[in-house]
Amino acid sequence: MTDVMLLWDNALLFEKLFLEHDIKCQRIAPENLGTPFLPPSKCLMIPTGFANTDYTKVLNGIERSKKKLEKFVEKGGVLVIFGPMISEYEYPWLPMKLRYVQKQMSANICITKEHSARCLVEDPETEVEFDGYFTDTEGDVIFRDEDGNALMVVKKFGEGMIIATTIHEFPSGDFLKWVVETAKSTKI
Numbered sequence: 001m002t003d004v005m006l007l008w009d010n011a012l013l014f015e016k017l018f019l020e021h022d023i024k025c026q027r028i029a030p031e032n033l034g035t036p037f038l039p040p041s042k043c044l045m046i047p048t049g050f051a052n053t054d055y056t057k058v059l060n061g062i063e064r065s066k067k068k069l070e071k072f073v074e075k076g077g078v079l080v081i082f083g084p085m086i087s088e089y090e091y092p093w094l095p096m097k098l099r100y101v102q103k104q105m106s107a108n109i110c111i112t113k114e115h116s117a118r119c120l121v122e123d124p125e126t127e128v129e130f131d132g133y134f135t136d137t138e139g140d141v142i143f144r145d146e147d148g149n150a151l152m153v154v155k156k157f158g159e160g161m162i163i164a165t166t167i168h169e170f171p172s173g174d175f176l177k178w179v180v181e182t183a184k185s186t187k188i
Contacts, residue, residue, distance in 0.1 A: 001027045003180045005041045005188065007028065007033075010118050012037050014047055021173040023180055030061020034068040035080040042183035043078045044069070048131060048168060051084030059084075065171060066093040066147075068188060074158030083131040093163075095153045097138040098164055104131050109143045109167075114181070117177050118142055119161050122172040127136025129168040145169070159184060 003024045006015060011027070018025035032038055049055035050062065062069075073079050073095075081091075089100040106127045111118055121143070123126055130151050134141075139155030139162070152165040160183060 001185055002041045003037050004040075004043045004045055004176070006045045007044060007058060007062065012047060012153070015174075017170050018047045018176065021176050023111045023167065023176050027117050030058050030065060033061070033065045039055065040161070040185040040187050041077065042082060042185050043179045044072060044188060046082065047084040048082040050082070051086045051089050053073045055085065063093045065104055067111065069093060071151060072096050072186055072188045073160035073162055075186040076159035077186040077188070078160055078179050078183040080087070080140050080171075080179065081162070081164045083168065085131055089187055094164075095157055095164060096162060097136050099136040100132050100134055102132040103149075104129075104168070106130075107145045108145075109145060112144050113142050115140060115142045115154055116178055117152070117175070119162075119174040119178055120152065120171050121167060122174070131168040132166045134143070134164065134166065139164075 006027045009029050051059045063145040087102050091098045106129050108127055110122055133149030137150050137153045138181055139153040141150045155162045
C-alpha cells in the first residue's frame with residue numbers, strides 16, 4: 001500500500017520529504033488516475049505549480065479526473081492541493097467553490113479556526129512564504145494572512161477531506177503523519 005500519491009509528471013525534490021519521514025510515496029501522472037494497476041492510497045497530493053505550464057503539464061489530466069478525485073475523497077481519501085502558480089485560477093474539478101489569486105510574499109499567519117490540519121506549518125508564530133490566497137471559498141478557513149486573505153481551506157467531503165493551501169513551503173512532518181493517520185486507504 002502507498003500512503004501518499006504525488007500527482008506530477010517528473011521528479012521532484014518534494015519526494016525526499018516523504019522518505020525523511022518514512023512515509024510511502026509514489027509519484028503518478030494524471031493519466032494513471034483510476035487505472036486498475038494503481039494501488040490504494042490514503043492521500044493524493046498536488047504540488048505547487050500544477051496549473052503553470054512552465055513547471056508541468058498535469059492540469060488537463062487533473063481536470064479530466066474530476067469524478068475520480070471526488071470518489072477518492074468521498075470514500076475517505078485526503079486530497080491536498082497547493083497553489084497553482086498562475087495569476088488567477090478557479091478549481092472546476094473540485095466539488096467546492098474555490099478561487100485563487102497569485103500574490104507571492106511572506107507574512108505572519110493567523111489561525112482562524114482550530115483544526116488538526118493546522119500542523120501543516122511547523123511554527124505558525126513565524127513568517128511563512130505563500131504564493132497567493134483564496135477568495136470565494138467554500139469550506140473552513142484555517143489560516144489567513146494579516147490582511148484577512150484565506151491561505152488554507154479545509155472541506156469535509158463524504159468520509160474524506162480536501163485541504164487547499166497557498167503556503168509555499170514543504171508541509172511539516174507532523175502534517176504528513178497526521179494525513180496518513182487520518183485518511184482511509186482508498187483506490188483512486
